[in-house]
Amino acid sequence: MTDTPTTPAGARPQLLLVDGSSYLYRAFHAMPDLRVDPADPHSAPTGAIRGMINMLGVLRKDYPDAAYAACVFDAPGKTFRDELYPDYKANRASMPDDLRSQIAPIHEVVALLGWTVLAVPGVEADDVIGTLAHTAAGQGLQVLISSGDKDLAQLVNERIAIIDTMSGKRRDLAGVQAEFGVSAAQMLDYQTLVGDAIDNVPGVDKVGPKTAAKWLAEYGSLEGIVAHAGDIKGAAGQNLRDKLAWLPTGRELLKIRTDCDLDGYVESLPALDSIAVRAQQTGDLAAFYEKFGFKTLIKALTAADGSRPAAKPATAAARPAADLFADAPAASQAGAERVYETLLDWPAFERWLARIEAADLTALDTETTSIDEMQARIVGLSFSVVPGQAAYIPLAHTGPDAPVQLPLAEVLARLKPWLENSEKKKLGQHIKYDRHVLANHGIEVAGYAHDTMLQSYVLEVHRPHNLASLAERHLGRSGINYEDLCGKGAHQIPFAQVPVDKAAEYSCEDSDQTLDVHRVLWPRLQQNARLRAIYELEVQCSEVLYRIERHGVLIDASLLKKQSHELGERIVALEAEAHQLAGQPFNLGSPKQIGEIFFDKLGLPVIKKTATGKPSTDEEVLEKLAEDYPLPARILEHRGLSKLKGTYTDKLPQLVDGAGRVHTHFAQAVAVTGRLASNDPNLQNIPVRTAEGRRIREAFIAPPGHLILSCDYSQIELRIMAHLSDDEALLKAFHDGLDVHRATASEVFGVPVDQVSPEQRRYAKVINFGLIYGMSSFGLARNLGIDNTAARNYIQRYFERYPGVKRYMDETRQLAKAQGYVETVFGRRLMLPEINSPNGPRRQGAERAAINAPMQGTAADLIKKAMVAVQQALDTGPRASRMVLQVHDELVLEVPTAELDWAKAEVPRLMAGVARLKVPLLAEVGVGANWEQAH
Incomplete structure (x- = not known):
């Protein structure tokens, strides 16, 4: 009798997860060409079905005690990775037809065998597996993943292992180290460096597994490697430096998510009850085997159970693949006949122009040359005014078989009056992008009334908002993939070379689906006045963000280059100082070498240890040691300056346009709190706590005859806390115009306001902001450098003085547990899927x-309201001042000197007046020749 295989910890696995998407292909290619009727080569193929049955049978035999099991497949459609990187998986060949035809039967038989079948729209199978494995491991369960995919190795820990049933290879902590030469914790960094050719995710050119493992051994992490990119010699070092801007994107693409929203697909996560192992449905299984000609399996089933095949297959137990993700209230439209037209002559164009002129609402979509909204040019346009009908105007197709097309300039000239007419209502998916594209052709679109991306963002903030996901989720429709049209990898063609008939179907489908999705989501918004108001704010905000992005912000590139040179000199000097303090040269980016210097040579105290029991040298440890020792302080400063140089002073000058301006992109439908995210480049995270960080803002300048004006809300979150908690003492402090931190110090320390010391005020400030962010007594003690008992006493005294805050916190936790979400003052819903988790840390995080x-x-709502109010004031003036940035609670404007007095008075007044809370809003203004001076 053989022993049952065990997990790394020695215990039998309690959760089995099968990477169904990986094994589909492996079963298909490993099995012979089996058919329902062996004598008829044209009958339905069954090899992949049989291979999956065999594989699952082996797993259940080897691990009979597992209480939970799921087989996870990729759902059709795109995910966030496709939006992040359009060339994601561009090299993958289309699924063979013989395999595609076996997908639905595989899903059916897997469920009949007692496994939960999961295919979650908008979420890759790896991410579903990652979420389930992480959740189960967090509850103390042993998890075994059955997959041949090496990417999953980044999930491996003490409770999660991977087994490849076809090769017998096992990847636990020791197995990963032995196979790849790096720890499981380093696997994501390793994959980022090497890249993934299968998914078309580039790594660093000429850097293979050996070099990646060598670098990680020396520098510890990707961050450490990047910090020392300048020190790495040869072609590999240059290739690394060439890829520095790409690496964060590559890492994001390759990172397996462990916090996906599986609501509706896995009930009561993370209790995992809905994926408990079930008994196989013997009767239905026998009928299935008979249908597909699996005579040997029927005999084995009958011998084991004595049952006979059912009269006909029963499929209620397993939903077909299409139904796994169909929650479509408008799915009836999916099967309707569609009429898509291609407009190649003026009579057809005039007929559709008349239709859109007469329509109450027109869905509009652009096909372009680039995803860079500031550079993209139009290849074609599509419109839809009623479901199932759409038209495409090809304008710049250049393929060998491209027909004669209407002239682009003339078509746009004839569309321009309609496009720029605010009375003609328009609809789009991510309208800000299309506005930029049309602006590149000299058209300022007016009348955009709706954006399906923003509708989804307001209604279902925690789910994907791309059109493919929306269509699948709400219509039960899957569309044409971009790769199906343009090909993949080196053979990919530009959209302009796509045959017009195929391009027309693709673009018309986008407009048609956008209109259909709107018809589902807009009524839902209309039913909730508060959510509708949030959505209308988002649409207005999209208009303002378009203006900000279009205008850009002026950069002094020569100043940044000078700062970059100075930072480089300081970085070299810091390295020399660190070597001197250590008494020997060492790599400042290598945790291993730092650990040897700190603990073996210098005998510094061990603050905490890693999971493997070695002394940690992470940033938290360095910051603690830097309080008493100069070497950790030098290392921290070296890292900070290296990041500043690589991220800002080196990069920003490369991004300026011909007018010397940088154009950031504000992602509106990303953060669950409603905050905006700046990227390409990120101008919201420029450090301001160091002199070097603040100097970078000196390079954000005003043009001649102008000044930079900065206006930001004062203590906005504390004011919101006062409003929400209705605490009398906090309300009084703000109404009386007191320094709220001084007022808190007076309450907590029991001294008159005018006798509060600077140290007491500092403590009070940490307490005020810490409690807003849910800081524990341990966190407060660490921040203030005091013991836990003193920290607990401060918190207790705070709540005694501000009982309304304590009451608000308690009631909010209870409300969140009851309804699964909380709301802003204005009605934005903020979902909390972990609020009732049995996992303590996850639940506490949600609380x-x-x-x-x-x-x-x-x-976030307030600053968006402020942006809209200020833009309206600029437009009605009309004023020459322009908003150039939005950063957290701050608006930055470029103001002509002639309008300075108006702006200094009006902008803070407008910001303070966008809402009436129980305490007054206050916006503070500053002015200067550059952004730093304006603070």
Whole structure:
């Protein structure tokens, strides 16, 4: 009798997860060409079905004690990775037809065998597996993943292992180290460096597994490697430096998510009850085997159970693949006949122009040359005014068989009056992008009334908002993939070379689906006045963000280059100082070498240890040691300056346009709190706590005859806390115009306001902001450098003085647990899927978010309202001042000197007046020749 295989910890696995998407292909290619009728080569193929049955049978035999099991497949459609990187998986060949035809039967038989079948729209199978494995491991369960995919190795830990049933290879902590030469914790960094050719995710050119493992052994992490990119010699070092801007994107693409929303597919996560192992449905299984000609399996089933095949297959137990993700209230439209037209002559164009002129609402979509919204040019346009009908105007197709097309310039000239007419209502998916594209052709679109991306963002913030996901989720429709049209990898063609008939179907489908999705989501928004108001704010905000992005912000590139040179000199000097303090040269980016210097040579105290029991040298440890020792302080400074140089002073000058301006992109439908995200480049995270960081803002300048004006809300989240908690003492402090931190110090330390010391005020400030973010007594003690008992006493005294805050926190936790979400003052919903988790840390994290999210979300609503109000004032003036940035609670404007007095008075007044809370809003203004001077 053989022993049952065990997990790394020695215990039998309690959760089995099968990477169904990986094994589909492996079963298909490993099995012979089996058919329902062996004598008829044209009958339905069954090899992949039989291979899956065999594989699952082996797993159940080897691990009979597992209480939970799921087989996870990729759902049709795109995910966030496709939006992040359009060339994602571009090299993958289309699924063979013989395999595609076996998908639905595989899903059916897997369920009949007692496994839960999962295919979650908008979420890759790896991410579903990652979420389930992480959740189960967090509850103390042993998890075994059955897959041949090496990417999953980044999930491996003490409770999660991977087994490849076809090769017998096992990847636990020791197995990963032995196979790849790096720890499981380093696997994501390793994969980022090497890249993934299968998914078309580039790594660093000429850097293979050996070099990646060598670098990680020397520098510890990707961050350490990047920090020392300048030190790495040869072609590999240059290739690394060439890829520095790409690496964060590559890492994001390759990172397996462990926090996906599986609501509706896995009930009561993370209790995992809905994926408990079930008994196989013997009668239905026998009928299935008979249908597909698996005579040997029927005999084995009958011998084991004595049952006979059912009269006909029963499929209620397993939903077909299409139904796994269909929650479509408008799915009836999916089967309707569609009429898509291609407009190649003026009579057809005039007929459709008349239709859109007469329509109450027109869905509009652009096909372009690039995803870079500032550079993209139009290849074609599509319109839809009623479901199932759409038209495509090809304008710049250049393929060998491209027909004669209407002239682009003339078509746009004839569309321009309609496009720029605010009375003609338009609809789009991510309208801000299309506005930029049309602006590249000299058209300022007016009349955009709706954006399906923003509708989804307001209604279902925690789910994907791309059109493919929306169509699958709400219509039960899957569309044409971009790769199906343009090909993949080196053979990919530009959209302009796509045959017009195929391009027309693709673009018309986008407009048609956008209109259909709108017809589902808009009524839902209309039913909730508060959510509708949030959505209308988002649409207005999209208009303002378009203006900000279009205008850009002026950069002094020569100043940044000078700063970059100075930073480089300081970085070299810091390295020399660190070597001197250590008494020997060493790599400042290598945790291993730092650990040897700190603990073996210098005998510094061990603050904490890693999971493997070695002394940690992470940033938290360095910051603690830097309080008493100069070497950790030098290393921290070296890292900070290296990041500043690589991220800002080196990069920003490369991004300026011909007018010397940088154009950031504001992602509107990303953060669950409603906050905006700046990227390409990120201008919201420029450090301001160091002199070097603040100097970078000196390079954000005003043009001649102008000044930079900065206006930001004062203590906005504390004011929101006062409003939400209705605490008398906090309300009084703000109404009386007191320094709220000084007022808190007076309450907590029991001294008159005018006798509060600077140290007491500092303590009070940490307490005020810490409690907003759910800081524990341990966190407060660490921040203030005091013991836990003193920290607990401070918190207790705070709540005694501000009982309304304590009451708000308690009631908010209870409300969040009851309804699964919290709301901002204005009605934005902030979902909390972990609020009732049995996993303590995850639940506590959700409870902290429940308290903080209404404040962060309300602050996000307020700044968006402020942006809209200020833009309206600029337009009605009309004024020559322009908003150039939005950063957290701050608006930055470029103001002509002639309008300075108006702006200094009016902008803070407008910001303070966008809402009436129980405490007054205050916006503070500063002016200067550059952004730093304006603070």
